[in-house]
Amino acid sequence: MIDLRSDTVTAPTPAMREAMAAAAVGDDVFGDDPTVIRLEGTVAELLGLPAAVFVPSGTQSNLCALLAHAQRGDEYLVGEGAHCFRFEAGGAAVLGSIQPQPVREGPDGRLDLAHAESVVKPDDVHFARTRLLCLENTRDGQVLPLGHHAEAQALARRHGLGLHLDGARLWNAAVALGEEPAAVAAGFDTVSVCLSKGLGAPVGSVLAGRADLIASARRWRKMLGGGMRQAGVLAAAGLVALDHRHRLVDDHHNAARLAEGLAALAGVTVARTATNMVFVRFPAASVPALTSAYAAAGVRVLLNRRPGGETRLVTHRDVTGDDVATVIAITAAALRPG
Numbered sequence: 001m002i003d004l005r006s007d008t009v010t011a012p013t014p015a016m017r018e019a020m021a022a023a024a025v026g027d028d029v030f031g032d033d034p035t036v037i038r039l040e041g042t043v044a045e046l047l048g049l050p051a052a053v054f055v056p057s058g059t060q061s062n063l064c065a066l067l068a069h070a071q072r073g074d075e076y077l078v079g080e081g082a083h084c085f086r087f088e089a090g091g092a093a094v095l096g097s098i099q100p101q102p103v104r105e106g107p108d109g110r111l112d113l114a115h116a117e118s119v120v121k122p123d124d125v126h127f128a129r130t131r132l133l134c135l136e137n138t139r140d141g142q143v144l145p146l147g148h149h150a151e152a153q154a155l156a157r158r159h160g161l162g163l164h165l166d167g168a169r170l171w172n173a174a175v176a177l178g179e180e181p182a183a184v185a186a187g188f189d190t191v192s193v194c195l196s197k198g199l200g201a202p203v204g205s206v207l208a209g210r211a212d213l214i215a216s217a218r219r220w221r222k223m224l225g226g227g228m229r230q231a232g233v234l235a236a237a238g239l240v241a242l243d244h245r246h247r248l249v250d251d252h253h254n255a256a257r258l259a260e261g262l263a264a265l266a267g268v269t270v271a272r273t274a275t276n277m278v279f280v281r282f283p284a285a286s287v288p289a290l291t292s293a294y295a296a297a298g299v300r301v302l303l304n305r306r307p308g309g310e311t312r313l314v315t316h317r318d319v320t321g322d323d324v325a326t327v328i329a330i331t332a333a334a335l336r337p338g
């Protein structure tokens, strides 16, 4: 099986399963699970932030952050394609009465900061109170340059806004930039990172940030049902994942090779490739042949069936260089006429 649907499909490694079996645990809701405490401390230190809280998912991490930053009747500025606007079931609006204000994004994933500035609301009874600016890095695999962080942060500070970074794939961004994770996290009040993408941890995200915001997020986590008890078994896997984060360069290499191999096939267009993601347009007429060829070979891909639609292919720990060559060969054979 070669699974290119997402980097969330990775299975825990034997080393992780060993660490999980051996993990010292306590009751994390009482704050006495030593392995969770170690994971939170490790992430806080890696990100150069004072505090952190372990949560079950990236979605809950972003939601806890939004709830900690903003109140009922407030709003957050967020990229129109960002995960914490589009792909989290409207949680901030449903559970927090917090309104998203979408901001235009460039093709490279950067926020249109002139647009962002133009939608910051004045203090006027007609408007929601603009409280927060959210960035996402990487964004669809694309690495936002740290200069863009600085510009967005300057804008937010001019208007007294809080700053949240959805860094689900911050580890990929750091590796791609050749920077320490703390450099990517610098200047934000809260930063969310995933442990379950590409690195093999089965479950978990961490929200790091200013101590008062993390204390508030901890209360929201409990309310949302994310207070886990002997969560050290999960945190132990997360610690192993972090130890191996430098291996993400292999995923980036594999994605580049995959993009190169597919781009060489007649009729296939690689729309873009960045870090561990490749976005490809296959000829619409070839989708049935690709579907059966992939199914027969145990290749899992979320094929976009819309004519001209982009199919996203994602590399991760469980995709090898040989797997990449296999996928290119199977695709070539399926596209060959007759």
Ligand SMILES: *Cc1c(COP(=O)(O)O)cnc(C)c1O
Binding pocket: 056, 057, 058, 059, 060, 062, 083, 084, 136, 166, 168, 169, 194, 196, 205
């Ligand atoms: C995956 C992802 C999340 C959410 O993580 P889950 O653990 O799937 O809830 C948040 N933001 C971004 C950018 C993501 O890619």
